[in-house]
Amino acid sequence: MSTHDVNEWSEGSLQEDLWEGSEGDEWNPLIRRNGNKIQLWPGHRGIQIGHITPMLPAILSLVPHGPSISLVRKVVQFLQTVRYYPMDEPSEPEQGPDANTLIEEQDYQRWLSDRAGTPEQGFSVVMRLWEISKERPDEFDELKQLVGSDGLGIIEEIESIVFSDPPLAGIKFRPSPFPAESGKGSYWFKELSHGTRRILRILVSILYDQSTVILLEQPEDSVHPALLHKLIAVLRSHSDSSQFIVTSHSPMVFDLMSPDEIRLVTMQDGKTQVRSLAEEELVAAESFLRLEGSLSDFLETVQGG
Amino acid sequence: MxxxxxxxxxxxxxxxxxxxxxxxxxxxxxxxxxxxxxxxxxxxxxxxxxxxxxxxxxxxxxxxxxxxxxxxxxxxxxxxxxxxxxxxxxxxxxxxxxxQAMEAWILADIAAAQRLFSGWKPDPVPNPEGIRKPKQHLEKLSRDARHRPRYIHAIHNPQVARHLDLDKIQQKxxxxxxxxxxxxxxxxxx
Missing domain, CATH: 3.40.50 (Rossmann fold)
Incomplete structure (x- = not known):
């Protein structure tokens, strides 16, 4: 196991450490960076890189062989599958990567080759769904079950549609409960409600990327409280293979966590501070949850102090 | 009411x-x-x-x-x-x-879960109230079986309850x- 600390940015000097160890054992420093200087262990060889050059990829380039290089490579691979998912949507429905209802083959092929380099296009829910429906039927079925009547109950059916002349494709959704008065059979992604689009965006991201670490902001936005309860449970069901780091301002999301899962983020003296609950706070939280109230009530007191 | x-x-x-x-x-x-x-x-x-x-x-x-x-x-x-x-x-x-928890009732007739997850064939549980953490046990059974989607108590407990054999729950x-x-x-x- 290794830990990679990115410490302070002090007067333009980036500091990073890479340590190796395991729980309960002693941790040994492998690599230390101070500004543009990197000290490597064992051997204490020093190298220099640019002040803001990413440390680990630079080491792999400059020192491709060495006793710790295989570990560095594993850490880089792990960090490359850490993904932040922007849940924001463009203010105009006609903008953004999901504005088009129909997909041309050439656009799809371009998306396949470009998506790694263009995060905005890469996060297109429609393109990802199209790919899953064609190439990954198990994940497509899983998604349909998760959102269907035996799951979250928001989408009755997801249909992949193909037109031959001209050759176009698309994904249509039948919401649940079905708004019969609309007169429509099904809807394109951009026609769904904001909350439904948000849930689909989250679920498609989880199933498509299968990332090691998933960073999600405010999953509660536009999501009905009864659905939020179930959505958090879905995230939790995938937490054995992916770590979820979720930011939230919602008491309801807090109440679905356990005290040891909480990290409090504050701004002090112009610096962001992150901390877990202290041992005595955890003990107090367990007692409070057992006898008196909710975790959100408890945290309100902890943060207000 | x-x-x-x-x-x-x-x-x-x-x-x-x-x-x-x-x-x-x-x-x-x-x-x-x-x-x-x-x-x-x-x-x-x-x-x-x-x-x-x-x-x-x-x-x-x-x-x-x-x-x-x-x-x-x-x-x-x-x-x-x-x-x-x-x-x-x-x-x-x-x-x-x-x-220990309501999930023990579901474990009493775990076969009912097959009505939701057709490929999942869990073994019967003879003494569900003897399982210390039945919710975690149920979700672990699902993970170990590697079926998708996984069992999620918040979603699937009420769904499975529709199919449970109530006599079995009463017996066990x-x-x-x-x-x-x-x-x-x-x-x-x-």
Whole structure:
């Protein structure tokens, strides 16, 4: 196991450490960076890189062989599958990567080759769904079950549609409960409600990327409280293979966590501070949850102090 | 009309299904409130009962998982913190204390889960109330079987409850009996 600390940015000097160890054992420093200087262990060889050059990829380039290089490579691979998912949507429905209802083959092929380099296009829910429906039927079925009547109950059916002349494709959704008065059979992604689009965006991201670490902001936005309860449970069901780091301002999301899962983020003296609950706070939280109230009530007191 | 409270939203949703099945009547009116944990339920349960009474409920039910505690102690705790302070005017009140948690009832007829997950064929569980953490056990069975989607109690408990063999639950889980007696015969225990 290794830990990679990115410490302070002090007067333009980036500091990073890479340590190796395991729980309960002693941790040994492998690599230390101070500004543009990197000290490597064992051997204490020093190298220099640019002040803001990413440390680990630079080491792999400059020192491709060495006793710790295989570990560095594993850490880089792990960090490359850490993904932040922007849940924001463009203010105009006609903008953004999901504005088009129909997909041309050439656009799809371009998306396949470009998506790694263009995060905005890469996060297109429609393109990802199209790919899953064609190439990954198990994940497509899983998604349909998760959102269907035996799951979250928001989408009755997801249909992949193909037109031959001209050759176009698309994904249509039948919401649940079905708004019969609309007169429509099904809807394109951009026609769904904001909350439904948000849930689909989250679920498609989880199933498509299968990332090691998933960073999600405010999953509660536009999501009905009864659905939020179930959505958090879905995230939790995938937490054995992916770590979820979720930011939230919602008491309801807090109440679905356990005290040891909480990290409090504050701004002090112009610096962001992150901390877990202290041992005595955890003990107090367990007692409070057992006898008196909710975790959100408890945290309100902890943060207000 | 029933007014039921539980520690968790999915417990209340599951109880609604079970009450309607025990009544053999899908149209039984039920008001429910799932809290976020036992502390909140114990703190706010009494006022919730008063609210239920104000809305016309005449049968009241509390579900409180034993979670490795003596069921009798849980029963007393609910009496002292919820039922008595609520001062509801009704002889029809039931306290249900699943051993260790409601998921034991699902484990009693785990084959019912196949109605939702056709490829999943879990082995029968002979003594579900002997499993210390039945919710985690159920979800681990699902993970180990590698079927997708995985079992998610918040979503699937009420769904599976539609298909459970109620006789099997009664045979394997004595903690289910008070609920069955209350719904079928109006036998209160609070």
């Amino acid at each position: 029933y007014g039921i409270i539980g520690e968790d939203r999915s417990d209340v949703d599951t109880l609604k299904v079970l009450i309607r099945r025990l009544s053999s009547d899908d149209s039984v009116p039920i008001k429910g409130k799932g809290f976020t944990g036992c502390g909140e339920m114990l703190k706010k349960g009494a006022r919730q009962f008063r609210l239920f009474q104000g809305l016309g409920c005449s049968r009241f039910l509390v579900c409180y998982d034993a979670d490795n505690e003596e069921p009798f102690r849980r029963h007393q705790e609910v009496l002292e913190r919820i039922v008595r302070p609520s001062a509801i005017i009704s002889p029809l009140c039931c306290i249900v204390v699943p051993v 889980c004595p903690s289910f009996q008070p609920l069955a007696d209350f719904v079928r015969d109006g036998v209160a225990n609070a």
